[in-house]
Amino acid sequence: MKLNSKSLRLSCKSHNPGIKISTCTLPNFLIRILLLGLCCFLVPASCSRKPPPLPILPLPTTFQLQWQLDGMALFFHFGTNTFTDSEWGTGHANPTVFNPTKLNASQWIRVAKDSGFSRVILTVKHHDGFCLWPSDYTNYTVRSSNWRNGNGDVVAELAAAAKDAGVGLGFYLSPWDRHEACYGDTLQYNEFYLAQMTELLTRYGEVKDIFLDSAKEDETDMHYLFDSWFSLIHQLQPGAIVFSDLGPDTRWAGNEYGAAGSTCWSLYNKTGYEIGYIDSQTGWFWHASEQPKSARSLLEIYYKSVGRNCQLLLNVPPNSSGLISDEDIQVLQEFAELKRSIFSHNLAINAVINASSIRGGIQETHFSPYNVLEEGIYTYWAPWENQSKWILYIDLQELVSFNVLQLQEPINMGQRVIEFHLEALSQDGVWMRVVNGTTIGYQRLLLFPKLKAQYLKLVMDKSRADPLISYFGIYMDPVTILSDISDKKSGACFNGSQVLQTTTNNSYPSATM
DSSP: OHHHHHHHHHHOOSSOTTOOOOGGGSOHHHHHHHHHTTGGGGSOOOSSOOOOOOOOSOOOOHHHHHHHHHOEEEEEOOSTHHHHTOSSOOSOSOGGGOOOTTOOHHHHHHHHHHTTOOEEEEEEEOTTOOBSSOOTTOSOBGGGSSGGGGTOOHHHHHHHHHHHHTOEEEEEEOSOOSSOTTTTOHHHHHHHHHHHHHHHHHHSSOOOEEEOOOOOOTTSOOOOOHHHHHHHHHHHOTTOEEEETTOSSEEEOSOSBSOOOSSOOSEEOOTTOOOOOOOOOSOOSOOTTOOOOOHHHHHHHHHHTTTBTEEEEEEOOOOTTSSOOHHHHHHHHHHHHHHHHHHSSOTTTTOEEEESOOTTOTTOGGGOGGGGGSSSSSSOBOOOTTOSOOEEEEEEEEEEEEEEEEEEOOGGGOOOEEEEEEEEEOTTSOEEEEEEEEOOTTOEEEEEEEEEEEEEEEEEEEESSSOOBOEEEEEOOSSOOGGGGSSOOOOOSOEEEEEEOEEOSSOTTOOOO
């Protein structure tokens, strides 16, 4: 329907067939408002195509962009702690306790893919120092266990399963090692750590994510040479996205309960910052006594992570048999179905869209306001340069009930919008403000009280440059309670939000969450 509308507008220049309402059915003030939305049609046309606007720096790399588009990843915390009912292993557990007799990495990957997760990260070594691959630099590995008669390699099995399924593979290699005697000697331990990292990055094919933290014990004077680590990772796996508290590619959103800030910039000024110690009291590994979170809780986390310009990293630990538990699978399936039922159909898909201005004029379909109804970030609405207002006018063509707004920016052109709001025309003929927002980035989801309306206005109030909008969607969420996605804290196993980091050396804007 949208294609037909665009084709018709190209062939008929004497009127605007996109407006499908009779003037006799609308009050005069509304006609004037709609005519304001058509003022861009009066701009003289040019024979040549208008080029895209200049990107606004900094921009994400190709690999950062793909990471953001992937949206969600599963975190597999697995190791000797799985068998000792502990979180912080001492490094002295007998390696023979590790014996996942039914381990099936293909099941892990199948669960991830079926639930809509495009990447997985495995704790190849946690703080206890036990390695899930047969490292040549320590005896504290799967080689010393009875699993697979000492010939097993969890990392190899997961890497093969991920490759076969087209799922991105990532590793968490703990900087803190409570087993190795060289820990505490900065030179020796950093050499040891880099040697293990080299094994991981050269034995198992493509690695898309490296997850690092800065955990260490207070009693030991240990310095991690992060810059050397980052350099090695990017040398051996140029496409790998490196996460740590402050980047260099993605950074921590500031908590382990899955909530990003309601204002969330990908831009970051890292000047003067150092990677700091993170002390978490939450749990990560499988415990027989624990129950998974509900699907509705996961949906709330989704709003506060993916819906706030972040990637959701959801912890789903395999059990002591080496499988994802049935209870976890059920919740993940319910979450995927909830998400699909809400977001699979944009209630604005048949809308008539106009704008306060269009870059290049009405004939320039490359920047048409109708582009905001196409999925993806590579088509977008762009206004004329140097305008005093940036508004999209949406006629849903009928009264529609909804309570969720979805917006996206083409972040390949730089993150731009600082503030925006949505208005709806009440049945009394009054424009009512529905919701306010700050920052959009790759994706913004806003939940608000249910309303019914036909005419909407999306107003960009403030922007770093001319705003570009790649997607506009409205939906009805019948299950999420508005108060549940407020910025309150709640305990949880590791559900991290990670923010894409595009570095700038100036002070605007610095995002600390």
